[in-house]
Amino acid sequence: MVDKLISHINGICLLTGDEIEIVKELVREKDVPRKHFVHRAGEIAQYSAFVLEGCLRSYIIDQNGFEHVLQFAPENWWISDMYSFVKQTSSELNIDALLDSKVLILSRDCQLRIFDRIPKLERYFRILTENALASSNHRTLDYLSLPAKVRYQKFCDLYPTLINTLPQKQIASFIGITPEFLSKLRGERN
Amino acid sequence: MVDKLISHINGICLLTGDEIEIVKELVREKDVPRKHFVHRAGEIAQYSAFVLEGCLRSYIIDQNGFEHVLQFAPENWWISDMYSFVKQTSSELNIDALLDSKVLILSRDCQLRIFDRIPKLERYFRILTENALASSNHRTLDYLSLPAKVRYQKFCDLYPTLINTLPQKQIASFIGITPEFLSKLRGERN
DNA sequence: GTTAGTTCTTAACCTATATTAAGAAAATCG
DNA sequence: CGATTTTCTTAATATAGGTTAAGAACTAAC
Numbered sequence: 001m002v003d004k005l006i007s008h009i010n011g012i013c014l015l016t017g018d019e020i021e022i023v024k025e026l027v028r029e030k031d032v033p034r035k036h037f038v039h040r041a042g043e044i045a046q047y048s049a050f051v052l053e054g055c056l057r058s059y060i061i062d063q064n065g066f067e068h069v070l071q072f073a074p075e076n077w078w079i080s081d082m083y084s085f086v087k088q089t090s091s092e093l094n095i096d097a098l099l100d101s102k103v104l105i106l107s108r109d110c111q112l113r114i115f116d117r118i119p120k121l122e123r124y125f126r127i128l129t130e131n132a133l134a135s136s137n138h139r140t141l142d143y144l145s146l147p148a149k150v151r152y153q154k155f156c157d158l159y160p161t162l163i164n165t166l167p168q169k170q171i172a173s174f175i176g177i178t179p180e181f182l183s184k185l186r187g188e189r190n
Numbered sequence: 191m192v193d194k195l196i197s198h199i200n201g202i203c204l205l206t207g208d209e210i211e212i213v214k215e216l217v218r219e220k221d222v223p224r225k226h227f228v229h230r231a232g233e234i235a236q237y238s239a240f241v242l243e244g245c246l247r248s249y250i251i252d253q254n255g256f257e258h259v260l261q262f263a264p265e266n267w268w269i270s271d272m273y274s275f276v277k278q279t280s281s282e283l284n285i286d287a288l289l290d291s292k293v294l295i296l297s298r299d300c301q302l303r304i305f306d307r308i309p310k311l312e313r314y315f316r317i318l319t320e321n322a323l324a325s326s327n328h329r330t331l332d333y334l335s336l337p338a339k340v341r342y343q344k345f346c347d348l349y350p351t352l353i354n355t356l357p358q359k360q361i362a363s364f365i366g367i368t369p370e371f372l373s374k375l376r377g378e379r380n
Numbered sequence: 381g382t383t384a385g386t387t388c389t390t391a392a393c394c395t396a397t398a399t400t401a402a403g404a405a406a407a408t409c410g
Numbered sequence: 411c412g413a414t415t416t417t418c419t420t421a422a423t424a425t426a427g428g429t430t431a432a433g434a435a436c437t438a439a440c
C-alpha cells in the first residue's frame with residue numbers, strides 16, 4: 001500500500017531505490033474506520049496523514065456546537081492541521097474519517113529530519129504546499145466574491161467524485177452554508 | 191536595501207557570503223508609487239515581490255465591479271498571485287500599491303533555478319509557504335465560523351499597524367464586508 | 381487655500397442566508 | 411429484516427449584512 005505514496009511522490013520528483021526504502025521506513029500504515037479520529041482539537045498535531053483509501057475531513061466546532069469543514073481528503077491527499085503541525089501549538093481542528101479509510105502517517109519530526117537526508121522530499125512538500133496555498137487562496141476569493149449557489153456549482157465541477165460519496169451536509173459545511181439552504185438551492189430549477 | 195531581504199532570509203536559515211551574493215544578483219529593486227500596479231489580472235504572474243517599504247495588496251474585481259482584497263503585504267512580506275505564479279496560468283488578481291512602496295522582484299524562473307543551487311532557499315520558501323497556508327486556513331475558518339464583528343476584532347488584534355495606515359474600506363474588503371457595514375460595526379458601543 | 385476627489389458616516393429599506401420545526405427518505409446496525 | 415439514527419426536504423419566520431443615497435470629513439492637487 002505504501003506504493004501509492006511512492007508513486008504520488010514520483011509524479012512530482014523521481015526517487016531512487018534507496019530513497020524509496022527510507023520513505024517506507026518513515027511512514028506507518030493505519031486503518032481509520034468511519035467516524036474514528038486521526039486528530040482531536042486541543043492536541044498538538046504530531047502527524048500528517050496521506051489517504052490511501054476512503055476520505056477524511058478536518059473541521060472545527062464553533063461556540064454554538066456547529067461543525068465547519070476546512071478540508072476533505074480523498075485518496076492521494078495529505079491532511080493535517082497545518083497550523084498546529086507547523087508551529088507545534090495546540091490545535092483547534094478535528095480530523096476524522098467520513099468513510100472507512102486507510103492512511104499513512106508521518107510525524108513532523110520525521111518529516112523535518114528527512115528533508116536533510118532527501119532534499120527531493122523537501123521539494124515534494126514545497127510543491128504540495130504551494131498548490132494547497134494556491135487552492136486556499138482561490139477558495140477565499142470565491143468566498144469573498146460569489147453567492148452560495150455559484151460556490152456550490154464550482155464545488156460540483158471541482159470535486160465531482162465527492163458530490164456522490166459524501167453527505168450533502170458535509171458539502172454545505174465546506175461551502176459555508178447550512179444544509180437546509182443547500183437543499184433549497186438544489187431544489188431550484190436549473 | 192537588499193539587505194532587508196537578506197536578513198529576512200537569515201532569520202529562517204543562515205546564508206553564506208557567496209549565497210548572499212547570488213541572491214543579490216537575482217532580485218531587482220523597483221519603486222512602486224501609490225496606486226501603481228505590480229501585476230494585472232489577465233497576465234501570467236512572472237514575479238513575486240518582497241516589500242521593502244510601503245504596502246501592497248492583491249485583490250480581484252468581481253462581475254459587479256467590486257474589489258475584494260486577498261492579501262495585504264506590508265514591509266517584509268512577499269506577495270504574488272500564488273495560483274498564477276505556481277501554475278503559470280493567466281491570473282485573476284491585481285496587485286498594486288496602497289502606499290508609495292519599494293519592492294524587490296524575483297521571477298519564478300530565477301526562483302526555481304536558485305532552488306537547485308541553494309537548497310537553503312528552497313527551505314526558506316517552503317517554510318514561508320507553510321506559514322502562509324496555515325494563516326490562510328485560519329482565515330477560512332474564521333470566515334466559516336465567526337460573524338463580521340468578531341472577524342474585525344481579530345483583524346485589529348492581528349494587524350494593529352495596518353489599522354492605522356490603511357483606509358477602512360480596504361480592511362472591510364479584506365474581512366469580507368462592505369465599508370458601510372464596517373462603519374456601522376465600529377459605531378456600535380463597545 | 382480652493383477645488384475636486386476620496387473616504388467615512390448615518391439611516392431607511394432590501395435580500396441572501398439562517399433558524400426552527402416537522403415530516404419523509406435514506407443509511408446503519410443489531 | 412425491522413428499529414434507530416442520520417440525512418434530506420419544505421416552509422414559515424427571523425436576521426446579519428447589503429444597497430442606496432446623501433451629506434460630512436478628510437486628502438490630494440493645483
